[in-house]
Amino acid sequence: MKARIGHIASNTFREAVRDRVLYNLIAFALLMSGAAILVGQISIDIERLVVVNLGLTAVSLFGVVIAIFIGIGLVSKEIEKKTLYTVLSRPVRRWEFIVGKFFGLAGTLAVNTFFMAIGVFAALLYVSHQFQASDGWILVALYFIVLQFLIVTSLALLFSSFSSPLLSAVFAFSLFIIGSFAEDLRGFAAMAHGLGRWLATGAAYLVPNLSALNVINSVAHAQPVSSQLILANSVYALLYAGMALCGAVLIFERRDLK
Amino acid sequence: MRLTRFQPIAISAACNVFGNGENRRSKPGRSRLAYNCGVERGSSSAGSFGASSHLISGMAAIEILGLEKIYSVGFWRKTPKCALKPLDLRVEEGEIFGFLGPNGAGKTTTLKLLMGLVFPTSGTAKILGREIDDPVVKAQIGFLPEQPYFYDYLTARELLEYYAELSGVDAGVRSAKVRQVLDRVGLHDAANLQLRKFSKGMLQRAGIAQAIVHDPKLLFFDEPMSGLDPMGRREVRDLMEELKREGKTVFFSTHILSDAEALCDRVAIIHQGELKGVGAVAELTSSVAGQVEVAWRGGAVPASLKSLVIESHVAGEMVRALISEDKQDAMLDGLRREGLRIISLTPVRSSLEEYYLRRVQPSMASAGARS
């Protein structure tokens, strides 16, 4: 069982790589280099700020775009192209397929983030000429970004299991935007009354809490991140991704592959 | 009366296997008892065809009981579309079974139901005596879908390795098996070529390769010859016969009757989701009224033999005459007496095509009348 999931995951990774996904790293590298050089010309004291802010935001956005674009096709493309037929006629369970795909894409994003992290730190070194102790928090921010990818990937996969690529992209992207304002949504819900309050509260808790995973600004200002938050966010991301995957499995298990 | 080509199959009495229960002579070793060939449900009686039938003991390779699939089409008002009416079918181990029918008849639906890709509305099916989704079963079947498309970013070797992994082929022997299979289907030179560069024929071969790489007992092919040139089709036919010789069971669907006639032990005919006929090819294409066609070099039928001849036809230097089977010896003697050179002696049989059209046409005609 584990072996099959592993094989599906590594094949998904291979597909992403051969689809030239990793070329996005080139665009990223250009962006970071350009920013680092430009910023070095502006006034002192904010170069670090700009590099960290820009770098981490780019890592986050590039990754989310990749997660959505590849994620929406993970299942629907296989059904459309009928490559799934020869896979499922083998002793591969449908849920193993979903889980394998998830790990494949998550792994791709993790590798992608790793290389981007190197880029960010390289740019940081260029403008600051040395690392500070507080730069360690950037790693936490990157870890949170990876957690965010897990959530977005699982959502894209969920939508891919029943919906066309276009709709999946719209849903996933919408949830990403709303999730980035999840805390505000909860505040909103707290101020509403009656039926609206119930609906808003329900929605506010179902939407992924991506705003808590965004500590980019804080680490840019060299603020520490509480270990409580690190733990809570990790647990939350795993639970949320698990939830979306269960949904995907439930849907895919009973789907007729026409 | 159509004069048909030679088929090296035993002569048997004309028999419409359907519910007539007429006496048949069965060729030893080739015939099988045909169960459940009725269209109506519930006619699942065994042994209804006379004492001469052979009883098959043990488990069937494929056993389908009342398998039905109704799709609900449409977003708002769900209109039901029946893709497969309740189907009863049994396929024995070691035979090549052909599933015939026009396009849209329900062949692919049946295969998908057997592969577990779609779920039946009712009915069951068992493969090798087990449930369809049993992983033990899945490790022993190979599937080649219609017009297959594989991960085109992989090379042939990588594709087969991947599929072998998924089918649980032991890591130690995997590479060897992959190489073996690639050689067998003739893709040895293209092993490291990405599939996106493959021609249609090469893709089909890759498809067969992935179906056999894990050495399964049963093979399911959906239109395996489609889109192939005559040489490709010949290769696939040879391969299928090879597989049968290795003791494997092959279940394939096609709408090309000549392939079915050449390869299959038994066939089933399906049309508009309904099973129209099942039987051994031998029996379905049995000869008509014991007639024989004699051909000799000459210009006309000799007067002394004219009484024996039912029909005759002259083409160039050759005469073909249709005679009754029991007059066969008299005819041959007569021709020799006349000093004529005999070219061939052929039993006259209805072809599978005729049988097929008989089964399919009434429904097509009535469908035409309805619409």
Place this chain on the structure above:
Amino acid sequence: MKPSSRITVIASGMLVVCLAASVVTLRKIDTIRKGATLEEVLYITSPKVLKRLSLGYNGLLADIYWTRAVQYFGRNFHDETGKYTLLAPLLEITTALDPQLIVAYEYGANFLAPAVPGGAGMPEQAIELTEYGIRNNPDNWRLYYDLGFIYYQDLKDYKKAAEAFERGSEVPGAHPWLKLLAALMAEHAGDIQTSRLLWTATYENSADKNIRANAAAHLRALQVDQDVPALEELASKYHERTGHWPGSFRELAEAGMIPGMPVDPLGKPYKLMADGRVVVGDPDDLPFIQKGIPEGYKPPPKPKVLPIE
């Protein structure tokens, strides 16, 4: 041949468990991150850049920041911190993103300008904010009113207040009181009646419930500030007449000096002290009073502004 029921059960069960657990974790995260989103506001050094970054969706972003400002204000109100440090940046960013969000300027006038604990204690910033609002909304008379209000209430600059009211009165459709207020500034700025007029104007012209509650509290305080000296004067007269201070209000009533038992605007009876001073029964309920405060009374860190009925 059917979808595996085992998988269905396991997956459904896991789904429910994960959902429940995620909600619990979410609440935990919210408490950990209390106010963290808001504090990020301190890091936005340039609202103009933020406006450009919002790629044209500044209206939506303004609404989000406004919602945060209201929540922030409400939370601080209820948390008894009495501090409104983030109010200024929140309002500045909101109005930078959407200069036509009038209610934001009103908040500035009512809660940014007043001294702690009633407000953030930043009258200059409030003035700047309101002037910015006037520049962007020159035809909105309310903003001139707000400006005059700040000068009057918190800076006690009656001349500038008069100017603001005067400017406002010239806007077409302006409230007729603006002209009146401009005139009053000249001579009767210190009068309680003027104050009353202003707070009544605020109360009646604002739709926001926080602003109205605040105005109502001020009006109640003004009432007390009128009542207490009046009552103390009566007590003094009684003392003159009888030679001793009245023991309770009943004596004054029996002497025909007051029609009944005097109560404060919330209905609680005033207390008469032995030395003739009058104090309110429950000073916590009446923030902003300047008279009638019991001796040694320490006001709570944040004023208890009751919701209006």
